Amino acid sequence: MNPEIYDIAIIGAGPAGVTLARLLDPRFRVLLVDRRNLHEDEPRFRKACGGLVAPDAQAMLATLGLGLPQSVLVGPQLFVVRTLDLASGLERAYQRFYFNIDRERFDRWLASLVPESLERRYSAQVVDLRAEKGVHRLVVKDVNGMHEIHARVVVGADGARSKVRALSLCTWTSPPKEYLAVQEWFHADTPPPWFSVVFDPGLTDFYAWTIPKGNAVLLGAALPPGADALARFHALKGKLVDRGFRFGRFLRREAHPILRPRLLTRPPMTPENVILIGEAGGFISPSSAEGFSYAFSSAMIAAAVLNAGLEAAAPRFTIAASGLRWQLRMKNLKAPFMYRPFLRRMIMETGIRHLEMKQP
Numbered sequence: 001m002n003p004e005i006y007d008i009a010i011i012g013a014g015p016a017g018v019t020l021a022r023l024l025d026p027r028f029r030v031l032l033v034d035r036r037n038l039h040e041d042e043p044r045f046r047k048a049c050g051g052l053v054a055p056d057a058q059a060m061l062a063t064l065g066l067g068l069p070q071s072v073l074v075g076p077q078l079f080v081v082r083t084l085d086l087a088s089g090l091e092r093a094y095q096r097f098y099f100n101i102d103r104e105r106f107d108r109w110l111a112s113l114v115p116e117s118l119e120r121r122y123s124a125q126v127v128d129l130r131a132e133k134g135v136h137r138l139v140v141k142d143v144n145g146m147h148e149i150h151a152r153v154v155v156g157a158d159g160a161r162s163k164v165r166a167l168s169l170c171t172w173t174s175p176p177k178e179y180l181a182v183q184e185w186f187h188a189d190t191p192p193p194w195f196s197v198v199f200d201p202g203l204t205d206f207y208a209w210t211i212p213k214g215n216a217v218l219l220g221a222a223l224p225p226g227a228d229a230l231a232r233f234h235a236l237k238g239k240l241v242d243r244g245f246r247f248g249r250f251l252r253r254e255a256h257p258i259l260r261p262r263l264l265t266r267p268p269m270t271p272e273n274v275i276l277i278g279e280a281g282g283f284i285s286p287s288s289a290e291g292f293s294y295a296f297s298s299a300m301i302a303a304a305v306l307n308a309g310l311e312a313a314a315p316r317f318t319i320a321a322s323g324l325r326w327q328l329r330m331k332n333l334k335a336p337f338m339y340r341p342f343l344r345r346m347i348m349e350t351g352i353r354h355l356e357m358k359q360p
């Protein structure tokens with residue numbers, strides 16, 4: 001049997017992939033592939049995530065003409081970031097506005113917005129990709145075995161450890177730094193109504209967090225990957241317990257790589273007609289690890305490029321996304337004020353914008 005030929009194959013139905021799928025012109029024959037089954041209730045793969053929709057992502061949702069349905073929200077909604085610097089012992093609270101969501105429900109809601117007419121293969125994983133005579137040959141594995149698919153353009157929207165990026169042998173000058181984000185969930189009858197951000201340069205040069213989620217609190221940390229990541233995580237938890245944090249019954253642990261673009265990270269050099277969007281393309285904030293707004297905006301840029309035509313889509317995407325890459329660089333320039341211990345301490349000591357919280 002001849003393999004099916006698509007104009008565009010989108011690999012990954014996370015926020016970036018489904019947004020692109022939703023915005024593509026119906027004149028294209030498009031296939032959306034994800035190893036998760038976004039139709040079923042119990043997913044086989046659950047993406048580890050803090051599930052906070054930050055103001056930049058709220059603005060992107062508004063641009064996309066979307067509002068969050070109640071079904072994806074999880075209490076409590078959060079208005080404050082409690083910031084702790086474990087090295088100096090300083091603690092401050094800053095007013096911020098986040099929507100607190102259930103990440104899996106959020107992804108399923110976004111996936112439900114993709115037009116019915118668009119073809120999708122869920123519970124299907126891309127395992128091989130080769131370019132042959134101007135067409136990309138993809139091998140997709142599902143419960144029925146291996147299937148070959150041909151596509152003129154392949155879009156890697158498959159997250160931090162993108163298989164599309166790896167298989168198409170993209171070269172990347174000054175690639176983003178990779179961390180291992182570990183999260184543990186704990187039962188809490190009344191979780192504290194704040195998002196905590198914790199800095200401990202002894203354990204990581206990025207940050208750790210606690211987030212209330214329904215009847216649970218999750219503790220997460222972006223750590224240098226390596227055999228000692230879990231030991232670092234436990235050390236962090238011990239320090240927080242010493243600072244008065246309470247973690248109830250252990251519910252589950254999850255881990256996922258997370259990318260952090262550097263100041264000099266250049267766009268990955270992709271083969272002709274392979275585009276990388278969302279975290280696969282390094283579109284994620286290097287200062288806060290906020291990824292939703294960048295997933296949405298890189299998908300919107302890709303949609304505009306592809307809707308204008310499929311020829312030389314990759315170089316046109318690189319040019320079209322240069323403004324977004326500059327936004328990431330601006331975040332890199334802001335990062336030292338958060339991540340250089342001396343500068344952070346200086347800012348926290350001023351007490352500027354600190355919100356006095358009455359704790360029961």
Ligand SMILES: Cc1cc2nc3c(=O)[nH]c(=O)nc-3n(C[C@H](O)[C@H](O)[C@H](O)COP(=O)(O)OP(=O)(O)OC[C@H]3O[C@@H](n4cnc5c(N)ncnc54)[C@H](O)[C@@H]3O)c2cc1C
Nearest residue numbers: 012014015016035049050051052126158159278279291292
């Ligand atoms: C622990 C943690 C906490 C985070 N918290 C937040 C937060 O609170 N707010 C925020 O804005 N950002 C957060 N982020 C970042 C955010 O999750 C990502 O930047 C965002 O999900 C990127 O969207 P994406 O669509 O590019 O990729 P993803 O959401 O990673 O989606 C990739 C999709 O590709 C699929 N896939 C992967 N490989 C294959 C394959 N070979 N074949 C088929 N399908 C494949 C996956 O199943 C997945 O559905 C967090 C990240 C981590 C790790």
